[in-house]
Every structure is written in structure tokens, then in C-alpha cells.
Amino acid sequence: MAPLRAGDPQRIGDYRLIARLGEGGMGTVFLARSDRGRTVAVKLVRGELADQEEFRARFRREVRAAQQVGGEWTAPVLDADTEAETPWVATGYIAGPSLQQVVGRGGTPLPERTVRILASGLARALQAIHAAGIVHRDLKPSNVLLTIDGPRVIDFGIARALEAVTDNGMTRTGATVGSPGFMAPEQVRGKAIGPACDIFSLGSVLMYAATGRQPFGTTETGVHAVMYRIAQEEPDLSTLPAGLHDLVAACLAKDPDQRPTPARLLAMAEGSATGTADAADTTVDTAADTTGESAAESAADDEPWLPGALIARLGRHAIELLEAENPEGESPATAPHPPLTPPPASVAPRPPRRRRRVGGALMAAVLLVLAGAATTYLLLNKDDGVRVEGKQGKDGQGPDRHAGNGGIPADYLGTWEAPAGTGAAVYRFTLKQGSPGDTVLTMTATGPAYRCEFRASLVKAGPPVRLGPSMVVAGKPTNCSPGSPSTLEMVDGKLRRAMEGQAPKTYSKKG
Incomplete structure (x- = not known):
């Protein structure tokens, strides 16, 4: 983290x-906090x-x-404004290097064991990314974050948006589309690419993780030399553990x-790569969900997946984050917007499919530091039943006082x-017409055993x-x-409603 500069905005959206x-070819990335923490x-x-x-x-579509x-296994996209004068996108913050x-x-x-678990997590991330119809295109070490509970992949879809402004392989801001040492042969040759492109990049990432070296050399010998080797020569795996x-x-x-495929890679990484690739593809999660656990999965439950020194570093980072979230000179108790949610995913994550143990003494120290924020969150967001809409989220409890006064587009109105x-x-x-602060949406959610009624105001x-x-009104x-x-948002004549932490839902016009 670095301090904000004189020309940086104080707020972006909410x-x-x-x-x-x-900072990179796309723009600048900021650590930020919503009004609810x-x-x-x-x-x-x-x-x-x-x-x-x-x-x-292209950015809007991506x-x-x-x-x-x-x-x-990724940094989820939580919010965005693709129509702002300067577009932006907000993702979940992953507190890990x-x-x-x-x-x-x-x-x-x-260590080799850590690299196998890394491969497993990245395979699961690619499964989710590819299932959404996205090819990452720029999977590289800087886009893989390490947390206590496993790796997270960030910046999926960004490279595709940058392709809209390419000129002979370079963007107009001077950044290449993709990273030369981690590109696939089809990328180098300028051919059509698909999900398999990400698998090639993942292989280069794993080689780097296990050896500190890239399989086709570094760009110190020249970008074009690396690209030639990727396209024409075999990788140098001589230093890779057997x-x-x-x-x-x-x-x-x-x-x-x-x-x-990611499914086959998952089976290979978790030590259960038996049978044909087709068989692995049809049982995506059987490598760890069946009673026949793999040796790698069992070992992962017995000790942390990361070396101890790195886990200690993650704990220090969590403490730094808590300090950074409070304005200078204010304690958490006196800050105007005290944290109401748990710290980022690496410390208090949503439980993954199989959790990794962190180690009693260290984890206890981290959790003691975070206990106040987590307890506040639990008390303020207690939920005794089934969620129909999702938790109270990021935006605070009222409309944006600076929102414009223009009317809702006519084609959005109706049922x-x-x-x-x-x-x-x-x-x-x-959805009916109104001004910021007015109740404009009334909604029902009905099922065989429930009926809920909601209302929401215009921001x-x-x-x-x-x-x-x-x-909730009933x-x-x-x-x-x-x-x-x-x-x-109107998409092809239908309304797409996006809410934090949930997959967007598409509605059809009824009246």
C-alpha cells in the first residue's frame, strides 16, 4: 500500500x-472502503x-x-460504473501478496506440496471463470494472490478489454496485451484463443512458483526471443521437482x-489422476468429494498449505490493513465509519470447499486482533433464516445525496x-418513476413455503x-x-439486476 497522491480522488462511487x-496498463488500483465498512x-x-x-x-461487456x-477462488466483482466519465470497477479486496x-x-x-495445492486452487478458479464464458488471457504471478485459505485469481477479463485499443500487440498506453513470459503459443501467433490458453499460462505460473524461473526464459534476452521459444521450442523443465x-x-x-481441462488438471494436482481425461471431465469435484480422498488433499488438512514465514507475513498484513482503514489520528472506536464487516477474505474468508489449518498460536493471535470487527459484524447482521435477497450490503442506508435528478428511463418502468x-x-x-430518496421498487418473492415483500428507494x-x-415490508x-x-441495467430488452455477493438475475417484462 502507498499513500494517496495529491491528484487522486477522495471517493469513487460509494x-x-x-x-x-x-498501477498498470488499465489504470490505477486503490484500497477503498464502503460507507458500511x-x-x-x-x-x-x-x-x-x-x-x-x-x-x-468492451469494458462494459467484460x-x-x-x-x-x-x-x-477469485476476487469477485462487487460493483462498477461503466458509464461514468472515468469508468471504474470494484472487487473484493484480497489481503495477501x-x-x-x-x-x-x-x-x-x-515447496512442492504448496505448488500442488496452488495448482488445485487455480484449476478451480479457472473452472469458475471459464463457466462464465471468460478466458482470462493474462494469468501470471502478479494476478495470483496468496491467502491463508488458498490462492485467488484477479483481473480476469481485463486483457480482453484492452484488446480493443491494441496496435501491433501494444496498447496505446504502452502495455502489452498479455505478459510475454506467460503467454500461450496461440497468443504469440495472433490466433484465436480459448480456455486452453489459460491452462498454458497456468503451467508457466506453476513452473515459476516451484523454481523461481520461467519455462521459456525471461525478457532480459528480448521479448521476441521469449515469444519465439514459446511458439517453437520445448520448455526448460530441468530445475522442476520430479x-x-x-x-x-x-x-x-x-x-x-x-x-x-481444469477438471483434469484438478485431478492431477490432487493426486487422483487415474483413468481418462474424459472421465475426469465428467466428475469435476470427485477428486476430493468422494470417500477416496487423495494423499495431497489429506496432507492439506494436517498443516497449513503455505510455509510458516509466509503465514506470519499474512498476519502482519491483516494488522496493517486494520490500521490503514482508520483515518489518521483516529482509533477504531472513534472513527466515523468503524468497520462493520470482517476483514478481507484471507483472514476471515467464506469457508472454501476444504479449509486449510493455519496453526493454533498464530491464528489465535490474528483472530484476537480481528475479534472486535467480526463480533460487531455478527451482531449487526444476525440472520436466523433462509436468505431470499442477501445481506445488507456496502452502500449505507440511504440514497446518495449527490445523485442526479433525472427521471428513470421509460423502458425500465413497469412490472x-x-x-x-x-x-x-x-x-x-x-418499478415506477420517482426522485432520489423515493420508493420506486416494490417486489415480491414467492415460493411453495414463503412469500416476502420488499421495497427499495432510488439512489x-x-x-x-x-x-x-x-x-422487508411483509x-x-x-x-x-x-x-x-x-x-x-437494460440488456437486450430485459432488465438485469445485480446485487452484491450474488449472481445477477435477468428479468422479463410482464406489464
């Missing part, structure tokens, strides 16, 4: 900026890119697709059709409906239309819970 996290990473697009309609259109990706920082800064490769050789070599096959799941369950809402008329948190508390702020 988020107060705290520090700088980095959620810590996020906000990426603000470069002004010269925002002025290009082709880029903005953000929409990225919002479909689940957040267990990148693989590049861990291996590159100290020059210390990760136990990882087959795994990495399979990923680095020149022919995309010969590379393993809209979407299935709420299986069977006869359905969501139905009516900004848009488009897209921004609504405040939905409030229904049993055990079935109905208030929802987080939401955004309505």
Missing part, C-alpha cells in the same frame, strides 16, 4: 479511498482509455461477464487440444419477473438505475431478509 495498491479494491480506468468508445464498450464469476511478490522479491520458490514434471509439462503442450430457482418460485417487481436514475438496500423473518443495494 467508496472512500484509503491508499494506492498499484466493506474493504474493496477499486480500479479506476485511465482517462485516455475512457475516451475511446471501443474500449468502453465487467458484466465478470460479475457472473463466483468469488471462492501476489505470487510475484512472494517468489520474486525473496527469490525463494514454494513430482511436478508431468503436471506442468501437460499444461505446456503446444497443441491446445492436448492440454488438460418485471424472473424465476427464483427451481419449481414455482418467482421474483416479481414493479440514481441512471442509466443504469441504482437502488438503495431493499427493506413476510416471515425466518424466510425474508433485507437485500443489499442493487443496480438495474
